[in-house]
Amino acid sequence: ISTATSIAQQKFNNCIMNASGVWCSDEKELTIIDNSAAGTFVTKSGTLQPREGNPSPRYFETSWGSINSMGLPNRGLDYYLDFVQKLQQQKRQKHYFISCTGFNVQEDLLLLKKITDADFKGIVELNLSCPNVPGKPQTGYDFATVDMILKNVFENYAGPLGVKLPPYFDIVHFNQMAQILNKYPLAYINCVNSIGNGLYIDDEKEQVVIKPKNGFGGIGGDYIKPTALANVHAFYQRLDPKIQIIGTGGIKNGQDVFEHILCGASMVQVGTALMKEGPDIFERLTQELKTIMQAKGYSKIADFKGKLKYLA
Numbered sequence: 348i349s350t351a352t353s354i355a356q357q358k359f360n361n362c363i364m365n366a367s368g369v370w371c372s373d374e375k376e377l378t379i380i381d382n383s384a385a386g387t388f389v390t391k392s393g394t395l396q397p398r399e400g401n402p403s404p405r406y407f408e409t410s411w412g413s414i415n416s417m418g419l420p421n422r423g424l425d426y427y428l429d430f431v432q433k434l435q436q437q438k439r440q441k442h443y444f445i446s447c448t449g450f451n452v453q454e455d456l457l458l459l460k461k462i463t464d465a466d467f468k469g470i471v472e473l474n475l476s477c478p479n480v481p482g483k484p485q486t487g488y489d490f491a492t493v494d495m496i497l498k499n500v501f502e503n504y505a506g507p508l509g510v511k512l513p514p515y516f517d518i519v520h521f522n523q524m525a526q527i528l529n530k531y532p533l534a535y536i537n538c539v540n541s542i543g544n545g546l547y548i549d550d551e552k553e554q555v556v557i558k559p560k561n562g563f564g565g566i567g568g569d570y571i572k573p574t575a576l577a578n579v580h581a582f583y584q585r586l587d588p589k590i591q592i593i594g595t596g597g598i599k600n601g602q603d604v605f606e607h608i609l610c611g612a613s614m615v616q617v618g619t620a621l622m623k624e625g626p627d628i629f630e631r632l633t634q635e636l637k638t639i640m641q642a643k644g645y646s647k648i649a650d651f652k653g654k655l656k657y658l659a
């Protein structure tokens with residue numbers, strides 16, 4: 348039984364990896380994920396300059412998931428690029444994802460030029476959906492800007508590239524976004540980022556639990572699985588099959604991985620549950636998925652990818 352997959356013709360021996368932002372902020376964390384059962388890793392979204400991010404407390408775990416307003420703390424794109432290139436020299440047969448995000452299209456293009464100049468051979472994840480930089484909108488909700496960015500990106504970047512999208516909640520929005528995405532040679536889209544600007548309250552103290560933005564933050568975990576599955580499947584139904592889908596959101600056991608793949612995901616990413624359990628989770632998720640596949644008579648993920656059935 349194989350849980351292998353491929354994205355943009357790059358092969359991965361496992362379809363399960365980390366979500367950007369979790370266990371991927373420095374070379375220590377990235378090395379641990381690289382040596383875990385994860386098929387590969389994606390870095391924290393790198394910006395042109397290093398960032399401190401928002402004041403703490405900025406992350407809080409609940410029984411059903413998490414709320415975060417990290418504010419894009421990262422070592423800067425150059426740091427991640429240098430680290431991944433060094434690792435790539437040692438592990439030629441493995442491929443890695445680098446996440447990046449600019450605060451406007453000029454910055455996006457500067458980031459991609461750095462990646463081109465470094466002769467990066469992995470896959471780029473352009474983050475269009477950070478909900479936590481005070482005063483900055485989630486690009487993914489501005490359709491005209493997404494269109495303009497993708498036009499500029501694909502006029503300037505030649506390597507495999509995907510985008511990290513926010514969750515959408517309206518069928519018309521799935522239609523409008525799919526129409527834009529289908530115009531471009533995207534390697535994949537990653538659905539979904541956290542559900543932006545949720546609010547979690549400590550009843551005893553009658554107060555919020557994170558400091559930035561009066562407690563408003565991105566929601567992850569069990570809370571968001573139905574939304575994540577819907578976004579994966581809605582785009583699977585609408586996109587050119589050449590554009591693959593990475594499923595992110597609410598994955599904490601093999602069943603959740605199975606559901607994302609059934610909805611059309613070629614790869615899945617784990618955030619909140621990885622934060623709670625640590626990198627050993629990848630071995631557990633892989634075994635649980637294999638057990639489910641075995642019970643159902645599937646030998647590879649292509650046997651059931653996208654094969655969600657409807658009621659007649």
Ligand SMILES: O=C(O)c1[nH]c(=O)[nH]c(=O)c1Cl
Nearest residue numbers: 416417418419477479541565
């Ligand atoms: O606050 C963050 O750093 C953050 N937090 C998220 O939940 N998604 C993102 O894309 C980012 Cl960039």
